[in-house]
Amino acid sequence: DVKVTQSSRYLVKRTGEKVFLECVQDMDHENMFWYRQDPGLGLRLIYFSYDVKMKEKGDIPEGYSVSREKKERFSLILESASTNQTSMYLCASSRLQGEGTGELFFGEGSRLTVL
């Protein structure tokens, strides 16, 4: 079974803390994505990556950064967490453009609460 694994299912952090959300995929996919999901807003793309060391801004990158040091791992970083970053964070991966359908494979999500 293909798998995208997010390291933390639930996190509670305080305002101003630095937060790391880790994601690992075992499908040898080139592309990886971070979305956040909020009620009434659906899934919104934060950042994505085509390859190791590469990153691209999505629709809502402000307040976030990412790191992709290895192909299988994509990290989302909140440098200074704020209450409006309380959300469900979803990691996904897909094959390289032209080599797959574009279907995204998702992890189970990380629910972050910032107090």
Place this chain on the structure above:
Amino acid sequence: GESVGLHLPTLSVQEGDNSIINCAYSNSASDYFIWYKQESGKGPQFIIDIRSNMDKRQGQRVTVLLNKTVKHLSLQIAATQPGDSAVYFCAENIWGGADGLTFGKGTHLIIQP
């Protein structure tokens, strides 16, 4: 604004009835569409997809219909079961596109006993 959307936030159906979930998209360049199902506390899971060279595609108890003329997509679930209770998202992309899917806001399907 977003290019993919859903007509209803919540749909309630009787167990055993057929469900139809609708989706509208505005990007004429999109040629690949996916329906995802998200159960409570889980990530979205692939249900069925369709390319724009097709009007209809069937899976197990699910059918996706695509009307390119009016940019409309629907998901039909036959003989709805309690396990079908979830949020359903449509998503669009360019075939083989790798910059991520654009998602609608989702429809919460509620199954009445």
